Amino acid sequence: MTARQVTIEDVARTAGVSRQTVSNALNAPHRLRATTLARVTAAIDELGYQPDQSARSLRTGTRKVLGYPAPADNPADPNPLMGGFLQALVSAADAVDHRILLFRCDPARGAGAVAKSFNGLIAARQVDGFxxxxxxxxxxxxxxxTEAGVPFAAFGRTAPGRPQNWVDIDSAEATATLVARLLDQGHRRICFVNSAATLPWLADRRAGFLRAAAAAPDGAFEIGVPEDDPAALADAIGRLLAGPDRPTALVCVDDWLALTAYQAVRAAGLTVGADVAVTGFNDSPVCTVLQPTLTSVRLPLADIAHALVDRLTTAIEEPASAPTSGLLLPAEQVVRDSTPTRRGL
Structure with missing residues (x-):
């Protein structure tokens, strides 16, 4: 008997229970005794039974599909962080028998185009939430x-006055922890290498730096180039390193700016780690390829994805229990050779 031929009646007969008991095992297992649930589950596994998702969708009004507007990316140079998040999201959804539907939604095209991207899926009842x-x-x-009244969960904090069903990492605290470690190592002059992008998570990292770097004995600096021109940023860092009060540590807002910092340090005739400590953020694959390897901050992508799926499925299945506040998760500091222990700087 193939999986496609197996019916719920076959499972009931094999397990020695009623059809309703099998249905409860699939849809409301908490209603069954542990021994009964185990017997039904064993029969399902033995026969290879697969529930009819179309029938379930008609009965419950849900499709067990979550929509995800994939961020715009360059196929020739993909973003490893968001690629990792997508993998984590698919796994988290699969763990609760849901699927992820990818589609394109470009906010740069305006609010009307964005609404159209969502409304087509909503009208066709292709997804339960986003x-x-x-x-x-x-x-x-x-x-x-929010206008459509459709459940969603966000990776990143939504603005006040909008639904607060979000999950985010504490970027400010993660950056402050990096700076505190540098201060404990003896660094007295620390520079923040910033990006021109005006993104909320980058602003949080800057805020964390400023909070922690206020304790630097000889002060803290901040540097950035409006156009995010790597060559111009490298020149600016080089001039800073050539000055009489050069920083001994560069805290970069992300790993890619840390690459520019490495180039500037070497161009100044100095050594990353030995003369100038460098840190990044996001713990991208490049961190372990650089020499010396780069200290960075790792996002708990699996935890973020599981929290998002849990919050969203709760909002879909139990609207009265839907989360009304966000969830901040800690990030992990990954210490490598670019920040060796030093004293007496």
Whole structure:
């Protein structure tokens, strides 16, 4: 008997229970005794039974599908962080028998185009809710889903006055922890290498730096180039390193700016780690390839994805229990050779 031929009646007969008991095992296992549930589960596994998802969708009004507007990316140079998040999201959804539907939604095309991207899926009842990532202030996707009254969960904090069903990492605390470690190592002059992008998570990292670096004995610096021109940024860092009060540590807002910092340190005739400590953020694959390897901050992508799926499925299945506040998760400091222990700087 193949999996496609197996019916719920076959499972009931094999387990020696009623059809309703099998249905309860699939849809409300808490209603069954442990021994009965185990017997039904064993029969399902033995026969290879697969529930008819179409029938279940008609009965419950849900499809067990979550929509995810994939961030725009360059196939020739993909973003490893968001690629990792997508893998974690698919796994988290699969763990609760849900699927992820990818689609394109470009906020740069305006609020009308964004609403159209969502409304087509909503009208066709193709998804039960949505997961968003890279959420920014005044996010048109958040506005469109709030207006439509459709459940969603966001990777990134939504603005006040909008639904607060989000999960994020504490970027400020993660950056402050990096700075505190540098201070404990004896660094007295620390520079923040910033990006020109005006993104909320980058602003949080800057805030964390400023908070912790206020304790630097000889002061803290901040440097950045408006156009995010790597060559111009490298020149600016080089001039700073050539000055009489050069920083002994560079805290970069992300790993890619840390690459520019490495180039500038070497161009100044100095050695990363030995003369100037460097840190990044996001713990991208490049961190372990650089020499010396780069200290960075790792995002708990699996934990984020599981929390988002749990919150979203709760909002779908039990609207009265839907989360009304966000969840901040800690990030992991990954210490490598670019920040060796030093004293007396």
């Amino acid at each position: 997961v968003l990532s890279d959420v920014v202030h005044d996010d048109a996707r958040v506005d469109a889903l």
